Structures are given as C-alpha cells and as structure tokens.
Amino acid sequence: MMKKHLLAVLMGAGLTFGFVAQGFAADNLLHAKLIDPNGKETGLIEVQGTYKGILISVSAEGLSPGWHGVHFHGTGDCSDHMDHFKKSGGHMNKEGQTHGYLDAKGPHLGDLPNIWINKDGTGKADFFTDSITLSELADRDGAALMIHAGADDYKGQPAGNSGDRVACGVLGQSD
Ligand SMILES: [Cu+2]
Numbered sequence: 001m002m003k004k005h006l007l008a009v010l011m012g013a014g015l016t017f018g019f020v021a022q023g024f025a026a027d028n029l030l031h032a033k034l035i036d037p038n039g040k041e042t043g044l045i046e047v048q049g050t051y052k053g054i055l056i057s058v059s060a061e062g063l064s065p066g067w068h069g070v071h072f073h074g075t076g077d078c079s080d081h082m083d084h085f086k087k088s089g090g091h092m093n094k095e096g097q098t099h100g101y102l103d104a105k106g107p108h109l110g111d112l113p114n115i116w117i118n119k120d121g122t123g124k125a126d127f128f129t130d131s132i133t134l135s136e137l138a139d140r141d142g143a144a145l146m147i148h149a150g151a152d153d154y155k156g157q158p159a160g161n162s163g164d165r166v167a168c169g170v171l172g173q174s175d
Pocket of ligand 1: 073146159
C-alpha cells in the first residue's frame with residue numbers, strides 16, 4: 001500500500017515536470033505533411049500536447065479504401081519514399097515490449113488504432129495516446145507517423161500484418 005502511494009506521487013511529479021519542460025502554451029503543436037511512395041503530398045498531421053499525453057489528428061487522401069494501420073516509427077526520416085520508408089525504422093518502443101493491443105507483451109509505445117479510408121481515398125481520424133510525449137517525438141532521432149497499406153490486426157509481429165508503408169510524415173527531424 002505504501003509503495004503504491006509513493007509511485008503515484010512520483011508519477012505526479014514526473015507529469016508536472018514534463019508539463020513545464022515542454023512549454024504548454026505556444027509551442028505544444030507539431031505539424032507535418034504525409035507523403036506517399038512517390039514523394040507526393042497525401043495528407044496532414046497535427047499533434048498537440050495535452051495534460052496526459054498527445055492528441056493526434058490525421059487527414060489523408062489518395063489511399064486505398066478500408067482500414068489502415070497507423071503507428072509512430074522511431075526515426076524522423078521519410079526521405080526514402082521510393083524504398084518503402086525504411087529509414088523511419090521500427091515502431092517507437094521500449095525494451096521488451098511487443099507489437100499490438102492484443103498481444104500480452106504489447107503494445108509498442110508507437111502503436112495507434114487503425115484509420116478508416118473511404119471509397120474516395122480520403123479519411124480522417126483523431127487519436128490519443130499517453131505512451132508518448134511531444135518532446136519524445138522531437139528527440140534526437142525524431143519520429144515519423146506512418147500509415148500502412150492494410151489493417152493492423154493488433155497482434156502480428158512486428159507490425160500487425162499491416163503490410164507496406166504507404167504514407168509517412170516527419171514529426172521530429174532526425175539529426
Ligand atoms: Cu508501422
């Protein structure tokens with residue numbers, strides 16, 4: 001009981017510190033453009049810091065209809081669009097965590113739910129996660145938001161059988 005209480009206090013202190021460090025007022029927004037495998041703009045992302053995590057708004061076009069996996073990848077580099085956006089690396093994560101909301105050792109820190117794309121190729125979604133902060137997106141490696149060709153089944157490794165990487169947006173830039 002004592003331990004639990006102490007942990008809660010420490011977490012509270014951590015949150016307060018994060019709040020101050022990231023300057024909650026003016027600069028708590030990140031914007032990015034999504035690009036497709038031809039390097040053409042195919043959507044917009046906005047990420048806003050909140051008191052408990054981050055709120056992500058995605059609007060996309062030119063994608064195939066249906067569900068598509070969405071994740072934060074660990075490196076802010078979408079420059080190799082002709083080569084499947086490999087430079088963006090794997091999902092943002094910490095040691096020992098596997099992919100997927102339905103995996104016992106999951107999810108990855110960068111996991112998000114699927115986005116639905118309409119018949120005309122457009123789709124919008126808002127997501128919230130408390131696994132990542134704005135400052136972690138903008139750290140030394142940066143981060144990229146990735147949309148995959150197919151649905152994330154939330155349990156396959158390492159990316160839920162969601163297929164190719166089809167839209168990428170650089171949030172924090174890598175050095
Ligand atoms: Cu991914």
